[in-house]
Amino acid sequence: MSAQMPLFDDAEVSPLVLSRRAAIATGFGFACLMRRNASAAATATPSGSVSPASVVSQPARQWGAGAPPAYLPDPDVIVLDPSFHDLTYFAAPIRRLWDQGGWLEGPAWSSEGRFLVLSDVIQSKALRYIWETGEITQFRPEGYAANGNCFDFDGRLVVCEDFFRRVVRWEHDGSVKVLADSFDGKGLNSPNDIVPHPDGSLWFTDPGYGxxxxxxxxxxPGGPANRDGRLRWNIGRELIGEIGGTKRQSDHVFRIDPDGSVKAVLQEVDLHDPNGLCFSPDYKKLYIVSTPKGPGQSIGGDQAIHVYDVNGSTLGPGQVFADMRLNGVQMNPDGIRVDVFGNLWCGASGPLGLCGVFVFNPAGKLIGRLRLPQGCSNLTFGGPKRDHLFMCAANSLFVLQVGTQGFAPS
Incomplete structure (x- = not known):
């Protein structure tokens, strides 16, 4: 995202329209407004009214320690359909928890441990956010450029490791098991995102972004992502054993069966550059994001969210669920999750003022947005009640308490 990209204003429903619950708390909202009047972050208009600082205001909203108190309702929580009011909480602002990462991905919530696991892909760090203290700590000393994470139905952590081009699972006894590192006699590309199914299977995407x-x-040398062999491909980590895949193959969406076998449920001809994925709450549908072409590709994805019927261990024909265009701009979707009502929450990158999180109802209608100062790569629901949306956005981790709950496990 470039600082020179244009700013966009939303002409849809104002983010300051109060919900029915918010109207009951008029006195509270008035007190917040008075406090905001005294804040340097609020901009006075010629008429004397106060406009709250936001992602697109000048000066822009401040974040983190030392920032003025947040205006409520948050001006960067944008309601596009009245139904979105029921999914938000008027007294909760978007907060930035941390901004010391490189490129953050793969947030996954541990209900048992009450912590969030996330990956810093480019710094190859496995990180943990601790609920009780708000600290970000090292989870493991080496992350092997991990990307997606999830906890399976037995509470075990499953990790997509870009550097080794494999999927691994951490067992309860502390050992690690390789679940997938090849298909059809070829190494994988770079497993990206992964979700569990209650039948014991795991479904993951394998584009070539890593x-x-x-x-x-x-x-x-000679592979699609290093055709002339100039890149020194096998340096940069202290390794034990062999690197996994060494040459990029076609993109796939895979299913790891409970017996350990790896099967392709989608080929590259079916969907280019598959990225984020998640099931509907009834597990009858699988949503998959298609993103721009990765290294070694000549054709990229269409930057849309696709949906497929789940037929046991296979998928039916797909269709576009959302084309991810807003105000005439093609956005780039990434990670996705659903809440308990089947609404789909999608992290998106694009111009400042448009990037952040897009929220669609089960019919594919865009009903709300969360505006962030950086594109959102991935997200998940967490917290003891699973009513906090954690958002990875470039080097930062953001959170918003919402009025719904994420569909578990993450």
Whole structure:
């Protein structure tokens, strides 16, 4: 995202329209407004009214320690349909918890441990956010450029490791098991996102975004992501054993069966550059994001969210659920999750003023947005009640308490 990109204003429903619950708390809202009047972050208009600082205001909203108190309702929580009011909480502002990352991905909530696991892909760190203290700590000393994470139905952590181009699971006894590192006699690309199914299977996407020196490692010489062999593909980590895949193959969406076998449920011809994915709450649908072309590709995805019927261990024909266009601009979707009502929450990158989180109802209608100062790569619901939306956005971790709950497990 460039600082020179244009700013956009939303002409839809105002973010300051109070919900029925908010109207009951008129006195509270008035007190917040008075406090905001005294804040330097609020901008006085010629008429004397006060406009709260937001992502697109000048000066822009401040974040973190030392920032003025947040205006409520948050001006960057944008209601596009009245139904979105029921999914938000008027007295909760978007908060930035941390901004010392490189490129953050793969947030997953541990209900048992009450912590959030997340990956810093380009710094190859496995991190943890602790609920009780609000600290970000090292989870493991080496993350192997991990990307997506999830906890399975037995509470075990499953990790997509870009550097080793594999999927691993951490067992309850502390050992690690490789679940997938090849298909059809070829190494994987760079497993990206993964979700569990109650039948014991795991479903994951395998685009090639980690097949570069920034997010994993390049191909061996001659591979699609290192055709002329100039990149020194096998340096940068202290390794034990062999690197997994060494040459990029076609993109797939895979299912790891309970017996350990790896099967392709979608081929590259079906969907280019698959990225984020999640099931509907009844597990009858699988949503998958298609994103721009990765290293070694000549054709990229269409930057839309697709939906497929789940037929046991296979998928039916897909269709576009949301084209991810807003105000004439093609956004780039990434990670997705659903809440208990089946609404889909999607992290998106694009111009300042448009990027953040898009929220669709089960019919595919855009009903609300969360505006962030950076594109959102991935997100999940967490907290003891699963009513906090954690958002990874470039080097930062944001959170918003919401009026719904995430569908578990994350």
């Amino acid at each position: 097949d570069n020196i920034t997010e994993g490692h390049a191909d061996a």
